[in-house]
Amino acid sequence: MNQAIPFHQPTVVGTEIDCLKDFLSGTSGHLGKKAEKQLQGLTAASQVLLTTSCTHALEMCALLLDIQPGDEVIMPSFTFVSAANAFVLRGAKIVFVDIEPDTMNIDPACVQAAISGRTKAVLIMHYGGMACDMAALKAVTAQAEIALIEDAAHCIDAYYENQHLGTFGDLGTLSFHYTKNVQCSEGGALLINNERYLERALMLRDKGTNRQAFLDGQVDRYSWVDVGSSYTLGEINAAMLSTQLEQVQRITSRRQVLWSRYFEVLPTATPPECLPILGAKVRANAHLFPWHCREVAERKALQRHLRQQNIQAYFHYVPLHSSPAGQKFGVFHGEDRHTTKRSGALLRLPLFTDMTTDQVDTVVRCISYFYAKR
Numbered sequence: 001m002n003q004a005i006p007f008h009q010p011t012v013v014g015t016e017i018d019c020l021k022d023f024l025s026g027t028s029g030h031l032g033k034k035a036e037k038q039l040q041g042l043t044a045a046s047q048v049l050l051t052t053s054c055t056h057a058l059e060m061c062a063l064l065l066d067i068q069p070g071d072e073v074i075m076p077s078f079t080f081v082s083a084a085n086a087f088v089l090r091g092a093k094i095v096f097v098d099i100e101p102d103t104m105n106i107d108p109a110c111v112q113a114a115i116s117g118r119t120k121a122v123l124i125m126h127y128g129g130m131a132c133d134m135a136a137l138k139a140v141t142a143q144a145e146i147a148l149i150e151d152a153a154h155c156i157d158a159y160y161e162n163q164h165l166g167t168f169g170d171l172g173t174l175s176f177h178y179t180k181n182v183q184c185s186e187g188g189a190l191l192i193n194n195e196r197y198l199e200r201a202l203m204l205r206d207k208g209t210n211r212q213a214f215l216d217g218q219v220d221r222y223s224w225v226d227v228g229s230s231y232t233l234g235e236i237n238a239a240m241l242s243t244q245l246e247q248v249q250r251i252t253s254r255r256q257v258l259w260s261r262y263f264e265v266l267p268t269a270t271p272p273e274c275l276p277i278l279g280a281k282v283r284a285n286a287h288l289f290p291w292h293c294r295e296v297a298e299r300k301a302l303q304r305h306l307r308q309q310n311i312q313a314y315f316h317y318v319p320l321h322s323s324p325a326g327q328k329f330g331v332f333h334g335e336d337r338h339t340t341k342r343s344g345a346l347l348r349l350p351l352f353t354d355m356t357t358d359q360v361d362t363v364v365r366c367i368s369y370f371y372a373k374r
Helices: 016-024 031-043 054-064 081-088 108-114 134-144 195-205 211-215 235-245 248-268 296-308 324-329 339-344 357-372
Strands: 047-051 072-076 093-097 119-125 147-151 171-175 188-192 289-292 330-332 346-349
Touching: 016 235, 031 047, 031 188, 031 235, 047 054, 047 195, 054 081, 054 119, 054 147, 054 171, 054 188, 054 195, 072 081, 081 093, 081 119, 081 324, 093 108, 093 324, 108 134, 119 134, 134 147, 188 195, 195 211, 235 248, 248 289, 248 357, 296 346, 296 357, 324 330, 339 346
Parallel strands: 072 093, 072 119, 093 330, 119 147, 147 171
Antiparallel strands: 047 188, 171 188, 289 346
């Protein structure tokens, strides 16, 4: 039996405890602002607001767009449940559309076909830090004059045409959940690329008050002026996030080495069509390595084989349109040509920042043995 290889281990850079000590000693209190500036410098977004989670950042998007009952929001069915919930909570009808089979990202042609007079926004997800076709999606949403939101939960330090993901749409969101490349246990960020939303976003994040205007000296006291909630990331989480952001390029570089190792070694004894495909304009951040089995039965057999060798590997999202809530709150527009088939056959291989190339090679040997025996 091989030594156990976990699917994931949270990124730790080694200086998190120092920031925690600073916080407990009372010498910090500014780390949220510091992390926001770091993110703004990295992403070049017009404004960055830290939130308690990417889920809450998505809920803020729904509030900022003033989603009302009966409005339609187009999104891929192959995505995380938070994307749909954020808009269902405001009464929206979710219109699910198909994905492109190579990238697992939303198909721009399907988006265009699904737009109706009730469409209020398009919410896309960059799967695994690998960019959607942003040129096509921007053209579709601009022509229809509807908002574009990017769920960039996987995308810290990931780019399309050298522009950071999450900065193409009117709004974007990031995640710093412990499963992400850069993490603070639980956290997120709202990227505001259309400045018309900034003033209200500050109010929504701070319980619906104009407290920021008070702190800026614009009013002599603050009061309740809008709906809102407590969406601001706590200082302890911000401290951890800030220290990891200082090393984000090193983290990305290390993960890209591991990703490339998989990509270069796997084809020697396995089906090349199972490899992920990166477009020429895409600079991914190696958030995950998807292995595209040719059918569901193959994925289950490979997953079982790896488990027997103490290697953890998992499939990913169950398409939302096939779930009970998805059928209640949404509808799939057009034909499900790829979503169900491709998602059911997808297996994510182990990939984490402190993984070794020897561990990657062990996974590759096990996969190669599996296909040699078929």
